Amino acid sequence: MRRLPPARLTPFLLALFLLAPPAHALVDPSEMLQNPVLEKRAEAIGRQLRCLVCQNESIEASGASLARDLRRIVRQHVAEGWSNRRVIAWMVQRYGSFVLLDPPFEPLTWLLWASPFLALAGGFGTVLVLRRQPSRPPPPLSAAEKEKVADLLAR
C-alpha cells in the first residue's frame, strides 16, 4: 500500500529480481459471508477485479490492504442484494476500466475481442489466396540435370 520513494530505491532495485513479496496472502475467514451462495458470488466478482497496488492479481488473491477493503465492499454490496453488474459498475466508477481483469466490449477493445476471429480469418484467408494462385511450373531442367536423369534412369 505504501508508495516507496523511487529515488531511494533505484540504486538497489535496479538489478533486483522483483517477485512480488508475499504475493498471495491468505484471506481471513472472518471476512467471508455466512451465506455460501453469496460468498461464492462475491468471490467470483472479486476474481474479476484487479488489485490496483499489486501486479496483475485479483483482489481475491491479494494480501494488500486496499484489496482487503475492496473485498469487504464487494461482500457488503453482495449481501445488500446488489447485482453483479452493479457491484462491478461501482468499482469502475471509482477506478476506471483498469480495475476490470475482463476487459469490457467497447470500441477500444473491439480489436482485442475480435482477435481470435481475425487470426482465424487471416490464417484461412492466406491459405485460400495462396491456393488459388496458380503455382509456377517447375523451371525446365538444365542440360546437366537432364543428363543426370538419363543417367539415373539408365541404372
Next chain:
Amino acid sequence: MIPELGHFALALATAIAAAQGVLLLWGASVRDRRMMAAAPAFALSQLLAAGFSFAALVWSHVVSDFSVLDVAQNSSSLTPLLYRITGTWGDHNGSILLWCLMLSGCGGAVALFGRELPAALRARVLGVLGLVSAGFLLFTLAASNPFLRLWPPPGQGQDVNPLLQDPGLAIHPPMLYAGYVGFSVAFAFAVAALIEGRVDAAWGRWVRPWTLGAWCLLTGGIALGSWWSYYELGWGGYWFWDPVENASLLPWLTGTALLHCAIVVEKREALKTWAVLLAIATFSLSLCGTFLVRSGLLDSVHSFAADPTQGIFILVLLALTVGGSLLLFALRAPALAPSGLFAPLSREGALVLNNILLCSIATVVFLGTLYPPFADLLAGQKISVGPPFFERTVLPLAVPLLAAMAVGPVLSWKRAELAPALLRLWWGALLAAIGGGAVALGWKLVPGLGIALALWIIAGAFAEIVDRIRLFRRPLGESLARLAGLRRSVFGTAIAHAGLGVTIAGISGMALAAHTLVFLRPGQSAHLAGYDWKYVSIAGATGANFTARVSTLVVSRNGHQVVVMHPGKRSFPISQMTTSEVAIWTNGFLDLYAVLGNERDGGAVFRLNYHPLAPEIWLGALVMALGGGLSLSDRRLRVGAPARRAAAAPAPVRAG
C-alpha cells in the same frame, strides 16, 4: 582477480562472436574454404570464453565475494551453497550472462553435431549465431555487467530473494532459457536458408531435431515454472496468464507449429516459406520473452526491474535481430519456389490446420499481453487484460485444435478421406464419450468436455501405432513384430501427443477443485471433499537464514489417517520477507494442499485445497518432453545424420 578475469573473458567472447559473425558470413559468400572450415573453431572458442566468464561469476557467488556488486545484492554468507550458486542467475545481470552462455552453447552444439552439414551452410548458420551472440554479449558488457565492483565491500550481502530459494526454481530458469535460446539454431538455419535462397527437404530434416530439442526444454521449463508457482506462491493456482508466463507460452506455441510444419517441409517440400517465417517468429518471440519482460512495459509478478537505458539498448538489439531477419525474409522469400501440392483433407492439410490454430492462439495471447500498453499509447486509456479474457478466447481455439489432433496422425499424405480415418478412431471416441459423459453427469459440463478431449487425444495418439502394427487384424505375433520394427520417432510422437492429453486431463480436473478457508484452534477439524483435516499443533523452527512456524495437520478419511501435513511459514530476516511453505500430499491422481495463514486468538487460519488430477498437469508436460526426447534419439532424426544428397530423393508416400 577472478571477477576481472571473468570480465576479460566476457569481452573476449564478444570479440570472438563478432569476428565469427562477420568472417563466416563473408567467407561463405565468397566461398573461402579455409574460412568456412574454421567455423567450428570460432564457435567453440566463443563457448570457451563465455563459459569461463560465467564460471568466474559463479565462483564469486560461491565464495561470497561481496566486493562484486551482484554478489552483494543477491547472496549472503548464510545462504546455503545451492542457492549461492543458483543466485548467480537470480538477478538481471547474471541471468543475461547465463542467457549469453546458452547462446554460445548453441553455436558450440552446431559446431560439434553439425559435421555433416555442407560447409557453406554450416558457416552461415554459425555466422548468424555469432552475430546474434555478439549483440547480446555486447549488451551484457556495456549495459548489464555482472562483474562491477563495489568499494568498500559490505560485510554481509542482501541474500537471495527467498522465493527463489527453492530447488524447483534452481533449475527452472536455466531450462527455460535453454528452451528460448535453443530456437536460435532454427532461426540461424532459416536466415542461412534465406541467404542461400534454398529450402528443401534436407533443410526441414536438419531444422527438426534442433527445434525439437529446444521445444522439449521449453516444455520442461514452462512446466517447472508453473509447478513452482503452484507450490511456492501458496494459492493453488498453476497458471495466471501473467505477461511473463504468456511470454514463455508464445514461443512454445509457434515452436510447436514449427515442429509440425518442418515435417511437411521434410516429407513433402511444401510450406517452405511458412516454415522459415515460423522459425524467425519463434526465436523473435523467445527474445521478446526474455527481454520485453525486463523493459518495464508489462506489469508482472515475475518482472525484473531494469533501467530504462537498458530498455532502449535491448529494443535496438531486438529491432536489428527481428527486423533484419524479416527484411531478409521479405526480400528473399519470393525466391523460395512454392511446391508440393496437396488436397485440403490430407496429413499436410491437418498440419496446416494445426498451424493456423496454434498461431491463432499465439496471436490472441500476444495481442492480449501487449494490448494494455498500446491502448494507453494510442487511445490514452488504461485497461487490464486478465485471466478471464484469455480463458474465454483461448479455450474455443484450443478445443478444435485438440479435437483435430487425434485425427491428423491417421490421415494419409497428399489426399485422404475422413470417414475411414474416423472409423479407425471409433474406440477413442467411445472412450471419450464414456469418460467425458461420466464427469459431465456427475459435476459440470466444461470439465466433462475437457476429460473427453483428453481421452480422445490419448486414444488418438496410440491409434497410429495400433493401425501401423495391424493390431487385432493380424495375428498378435505379427503385430508385435511390427511393433518392434517401428521407428522410435513414431513412439515419440505418440507419447508427446498423449502427454498433452494427460495435461489436458489435469487442467480439466483442476476445474473441479474445491477449497475452504477456515480458522481452527488446536484440536478442531475442518471438512473438505470427504477428508477431515484436524489441526494438532504449531511450533517454531530455525533454518540457515530463516526462522519458521510449522503447523501439524492430521488428514483422515472415514476415520483412517491419510497423511500428516506440515504447512508453515518462513521469515527471512536479511531480506525482510515471509514465504509460505505449502504442504502438498499427492497420490498421483489428486493433491491435498494446505496453506498456513495468520495466527491469532490461540488458533490459525488455514486454506485447504482439494485438487483432483492436479499432478497430471506437470506429469503430462514431463511425458511431452520425454516423447520429444525419444524422437530426438531416433537415428533418422539425429542431427545432420543424412547428407543433403540422400535426403533429396523423393520422400516415400504412405499408401492411403
Next chain:
Amino acid sequence: MNRRTLLLAPLGVVVAGAAGVAVLLERDYVPSALPSMLIGKRPPRFRLPAQPPGPAFSSADLAAPPRPMLVNFFASWCIPCVQEAAMLRHLRQGGMKIWGIAYKDKPADAAAFLAENGNPYARLDSDLAGTVAINWGVYGVPETYLIDRSGIVRWRWAGALTREVVASRLNPLLRRYA
C-alpha cells in the same frame, strides 16, 4: 493481395510494434499508474470527522473555493509522505490552500506526524476506515488532487509531490485555472 505484399506484412507489423514500444519507453510508461476517474468532475459527497488540529471540512466546502486548491491524502505510516512534507510546507508558504485527509490512520498517530513534520494543512479530516478515499479513487498514499474555482477536480498526482512534479505539472495547471 499478392504473395510479395504478404511476405512484407511481418516486417510491417514488427516495425510498427517496435516504434510503439520505443515511444512507450521514451515516455517512461508505467503499467500500474492509474488515471483518476474524478478529472473533470466534482469530488464525491462526504462528511468526515476532524483530524486534530482540524478544523474538519466536507464536500460542500469544496464546492467553490476562491482560488484553485489542493486536497492531499496522507498517512503517518507512509514513507513518501515524510518526503513530501517539505514540499507541502513550501507550497503553503507560497499561499497555496491545502486541505488534508488522513487515510487509515489513528488520529493520535496522524497528529504526532503533523507535529513532527509540520502542518501544511488549513483544514483536516480523518478517514479512518478509508471508505471516502475509495470513493475518490485513491489507491495509495500520498495522493494530491487539484480542485479549481468551480469545484471541479482537474488533476491527480499519485506519489510524493517533488520539485520536478510541481514545476512541470502543477504550476502550469495553476496558471491555467487561476
